[in-house]
Amino acid sequence: MKNKLKLMKQDSVITALNVALVFLVIVLLITILTVRTTYKEMTSDNYDELSFSYAIEDQAYYTLLDKYYYNLTTTGKENPEFQEYYGVAKYYEAASLYKAYDTVGNTEKALYYQNKMQDYEKDMGDWSMTKPGILKSLGLEE
Amino acid sequence: MKCESCGGNLSLEDVVCPHCDALNEHAVQHIRDMNKYRREFQGTQKEVQEVARNHSGIMVRVVAVCILIVLIVVGFILNKELYSIHGDMIERKAIKNAEQNMEMLDRYIEEGDYSAFNVFFSYTGVNTYSGPYEKYNRLRSATMHYANIYGSIMRLKKVDEYGTRETILKSIGDDMSYFYRFFQKDDFYYVEESDWQYPYICDIEDRIKALLITYMGVTREDVQNFREMTNAERNLVIEESYLDEE
Numbered sequence: 001m002k003n004k005l006k007l008m009k010q011d012s013v014i015t016a017l018n019v020a021l022v023f024l025v026i027v028l029l030i031t032i033l034t035v036r037t038t039y040k041e042m043t044s045d046n047y048d049e050l051s052f053s054y055a056i057e058d059q060a061y062y063t064l065l066d067k068y069y070y071n072l073t074t075t076g077k078e079n080p081e082f083q084e085y086y087g088v089a090k091y092y093e094a095a096s097l098y099k100a101y102d103t104v105g106n107t108e109k110a111l112y113y114q115n116k117m118q119d120y121e122k123d124m125g126d127w128s129m130t131k132p133g134i135l136k137s138l139g140l141e142e
Numbered sequence: 143m144k145c146e147s148c149g150g151n152l153s154l155e156d157v158v159c160p161h162c163d164a165l166n167e168h169a170v171q172h173i174r175d176m177n178k179y180r181r182e183f184q185g186t187q188k189e190v191q192e193v194a195r196n197h198s199g200i201m202v203r204v205v206a207v208c209i210l211i212v213l214i215v216v217g218f219i220l221n222k223e224l225y226s227i228h229g230d231m232i233e234r235k236a237i238k239n240a241e242q243n244m245e246m247l248d249r250y251i252e253e254g255d256y257s258a259f260n261v262f263f264s265y266t267g268v269n270t271y272s273g274p275y276e277k278y279n280r281l282r283s284a285t286m287h288y289a290n291i292y293g294s295i296m297r298l299k300k301v302d303e304y305g306t307r308e309t310i311l312k313s314i315g316d317d318m319s320y321f322y323r324f325f326q327k328d329d330f331y332y333v334e335e336s337d338w339q340y341p342y343i344c345d346i347e348d349r350i351k352a353l354l355i356t357y358m359g360v361t362r363e364d365v366q367n368f369r370e371m372t373n374a375e376r377n378l379v380i381e382e383s384y385l386d387e388e
Contacts (some may be wrong), residue, residue: 003189010196024210031217037223042228052151062296066289069261093257096296100352104362137299 047072052085056130059137063097064089087123092134094120099138143168165207168177185284188358229267236266240274247278251342257292260285260346280324280331285319288346290314295357298384311384314358315377321350322376354380 055063065134068089072078079087098113121128135141143152143166150161157169220227236243243262250259261271263282270275270279294314323331324343333340351365360383368376 003186003193007189007196010193010200013200014196014203017200017207020207021203021210024207028210028214028217031214033223035217035221035224036222039279042224055197059318062293062299065257066261069258071262071264076371096292096353096357097349098223100349100356103356106348106352141268 041043046053046074046079049082052082052088056085056088056127059133061092061130061134061137063137065093083123084125084127087120087125088127088130088134091120091124091131094137095134095140099140232266233268236268237274244274251281254345254349256285256346257289260289278339280333280337281342283331284321284339284343284346286323287317288350290317291321291350292353295353298357311381314380315373318350318380319373319374320367321347322373354383361381 002007047070051067054062055061055067066086068086069083071086072112094116098117101107101109101113121131124131132141143154145152145159145161145164145166146151147164148159148162148217150159151216152159152169153168154169154172156166157173158165228295247259247262250262259281263275263278264286268275270276270282275282291314295316298310320331323329324333326332326335333343347368349367351360354360355362358380360380364379364383
């Protein structure tokens with residue numbers, strides 16, 4: 001009788017522990033998923049293609065530069081798949097600096113960035129269609 | 143024990159009398175009792191075993207619960223500290239590859255790629271007040287303010303989507319104030335003309351001035367006096383020039 005009572009008590013403890021185990025396993029899974037997501041976000045340091053194309057569509061050309069340099073720093077090399085986006089980023093920077101130096105009459109630097117513009121224009125590939133938009137946004141219409 | 147029928151000697155195991163074949167009631171009762179006790183013993187044994195088994199089950203579950211709680215706590219802490227751990231790892235890597243990185247940084251400086259120079263330090267978070275990157279202590283800060291100013295000036299073109307004009311102008315003003323600390327003799331950030339970083343900081347200053355003249359409508363006369371102006375005067379000039387041009 002005493003054992004039976006003990007068994008009944010144990011059964012209820014086991015049931016409670018089972019419920020706790022299921023709950024904790026769920027919490028642990030959520031925690032693992034959260035850590036995994038955070039880790040993925042953290043280590044996928046590079047801006048992806050979509051991020052570049054959105055910036056171009058949005059004509060937020062200046063943001064391309066940060067993305068470009070960020071990718072360059074995190075990976076230590078230029079990703080050939082992003083070459084055209086990088087071309088747009090660098091072209092925009094060169095064009096903005098060309099205009100600035102040209103305006104203040106620093107011909108040496110203006111020429112340097114004008115040459116850079118020509119170099120980066122080749123890298124723009126299909127995105128060279130953005131060139132008129134970039135020049136217009138900088139007040140450098142051809 | 144004696145047989146009730148013939149009086150012959152009997153043992154407790156003799157169900158019938160070996161002398162007269164009479165039934166030994168005591169032996170029958172004994173067997174019945176023994177069976178009963180055996181059943182009771184087996185029942186008790188089973189219950190005890192079950193209790194013991196349950197006890198082990200509880201212990202295993204308690205241990206599992208404890209392990210899970212520890213894992214969850216570790217997970218929470220890890221999730222919270224992941225960025226810091228990752229940052230430390232990047233910084234350590236940057237220090238380990240200092241020689242190679244410094245070659246790259248020197249190239250950025252020579253080519254006027256100040257944005258790239260700034261991103262390297264923003265990303266790695268390496269200390270420039272001590273350690274291998276100490277020689278860049280002023281340039282790191284100068285390029286950061288330059289990158290902020292460049293970004294803000296360009297952002298003014300998309301003012302509706304990326305912040306109000308006032309906040310962007312304030313941001314430019316703040317960065318300009320920080321930047322001109324390099325030229326204030328009594329300031330901690332003052333850079334001597336003999337410092338190797340000085341020409342590059344001047345180059346960055348020239349670039350900032352060119353950007354302000356071109357895109358913010360600041361006059362050449364005004365930018366020439368920037369070093370002598372107070373922060374408030376400088377910021378006022380920039381703000382008024384921009385608003386006038388608009």
